Amino acid sequence: MKNIILGMLLGAASASAHEFAADAPALAAILARAEAFKREHSQQPAETKSSRPVEELLSDLDSPDPMVRLLAIPPLRPFVASNMVVRERLKSCLSDPEVEIRSSAIISLGSVVQEDAAVRRVLQELFLKDDDDAIKLSGMEILWPWIASDRAVRARVLAILRTPIGAVDDLFVVDQALISMMNAAVIGGDAEIREAVLRVLAYDDSWFASRGLISSTAAEVLRPLCLAPEVRDALQTAAARGVGGAIDVLVGCDGFLPPNNLRIPVGDVNALGIDQAAFDAVLTRVESIYAPIFAAKGKKLRVNRKWEDDTVNAGAMQFNNTWVINMYGGLARHKAVTAEGFALVACHEIGHHIGGYPKTDAVWPTNEGGSDYFATAKCLRRVFTGGEDTSKLDPAAVKACAAAHAAPADQKLCEVGALAGKSIAALFQNLRGQTAPPSFSTPDPAVVAKTNDLHPDTQCRLDTYYAGALCAKPLNEEPVDGAPAPGACTAAQGFTVGLRPKCWYKAPAGQAGPAYEQPAKDMNDIIDAMSRSLTDRGL
DSSP: OHHHHHHHHHHHHHHTGGGGGGGHHHHHHHHHHHHHHHHHHOOOOTTOOOSSOHHHHHHHTTOSOHHHHHHHHHHHGGGTTTOHHHHHHHHHGGGOSSHHHHHHHHHHHGGGTTTOHHHHHHHHHHHHHOOOHHHHHHHHHHHGGGTTTOHHHHHHHHHHHHSOGGGOSOHHHHHHHHHHHHHHTOSTTOHHHHHHHHHHHTSOOTTTSTTOHHHHHHHHHTGGGTTSHHHHHHHHHHHHTTOHHHHHHHHTTOOSSOOOOOBOOTTOTTOOSOOHHHHHHHHHHHHHHHHHHHHHTTOEEEEEEETTOOBSOEEEEEETTEEEEEEEHHHHTSTTOOHHHHHHHHHHHHHHHHOOSSBOSSSOOBOHHHHHHHIIIIIHHHHOOSOSOOTTSOHHHHHHHHHHOSSHHHHHHHHHHHHHHHHHHHHHHHHTTOSSOOOTTSOOOOOOSSOOOSOOOHHHHHHHHHHHHHOOSOTTOOOOSSOSSTTSBOGGGTOOSSBOOTTTOOOOTTOOOOSOOOOOOOHHHHHHHHHHHHHHTTO
């Protein structure tokens, strides 16, 4: 990944060189250093071995010619794990007077740093005392797993981040420090690191890379905290000046709810939702079902259970092949949230990852309405057992589920999905200060001219949950990224019930159905629904 980033940067910087004619020597020096770093840190495949005997390569390490010594190290890397003589000789290279040789030896020994405590200690000592940029770079690339547990390593990397940017000779050192912090996943619980990363984010390095390489990396490090007001403000400021990484993080940052300042800590008087046992039970159920599904796609699902966090929201993010959902205790403690409703929120976040069409403008995620639809059309049908109590569900919704699904088990799952949707719609109503409660019988009449990727209004979201629950597509027909029909009910396939609501979704040309697809009701149903709606409004 590091080499890909460096390659992209070199291309961007080279293409923009004409813009920096006044500082051509400085730009040339940067490009030369980047090329050198790229060569030094390129990964040599383990199966690529020199045709020369190991003994000859080891003898080259005694040569008075630094270039001979340097060229002998990469071919020895495949033998470090199995040959203790090679390992010890490379350790001796850590005291070589030539920094390039020391740096290459660090990278070569990196493959055994986990298993060999003696090698790790030597590398740590060199990293902590050697001020050469090449040693900082290679040291952080190898030693980042110890940032969380080794105070000295953490302090060293933090000091690099705190160095005034203007005093940094090689910005790649700062970039590697940021990547090391991201890999170590320490940003969430360390205020000092967060402050240092925010400072780097504020630095304008657009002269160095058109979309801000260093500030973009800082934005990515802050992704787990993107819902925090201070971090979100900083990301928005960076995005406004064109930092590509900040834009990408903000695209995927919007939580289940729009940004809000509501906080419900543990033990608060307003903590009237579910308890920690229910919180854990729901997430254990979701994780047990979807971890294997993610694994089959080559991804690792991480469910972050933030019970102590008072944030009233939830979120999803991706780190390479690790796909994350963040579930906060503050949301679970809200009075409107039931166990079924909390499961819906978790399913919505799962939907951002694998909910398919429609996507936002980015490569991911599935947009807000699409994730809502996936939650009830697919995810909750796997999470729920059908034994949940739905006695409080609107009778009209019960009848609609019976009409939409032939099998009693599917009817019951439809009811639970609708009930979960009603719980979360009540949450939206409360947070938005709306007086009129959302209802299954009062669908949002809006028709959008273009699909809305952001959070739909309260009634529209309830309509979406209801539609997903009513969709009779087989559970094992999964959605895909590029087409609206797989895993969903569409007018083009002849469905009239369970379609994505038009209050947020614009079907592709030729696939539009009626303005709103609602199950047919008899007159008694309509009168009952109107009566309940008026009663809910206090009329």
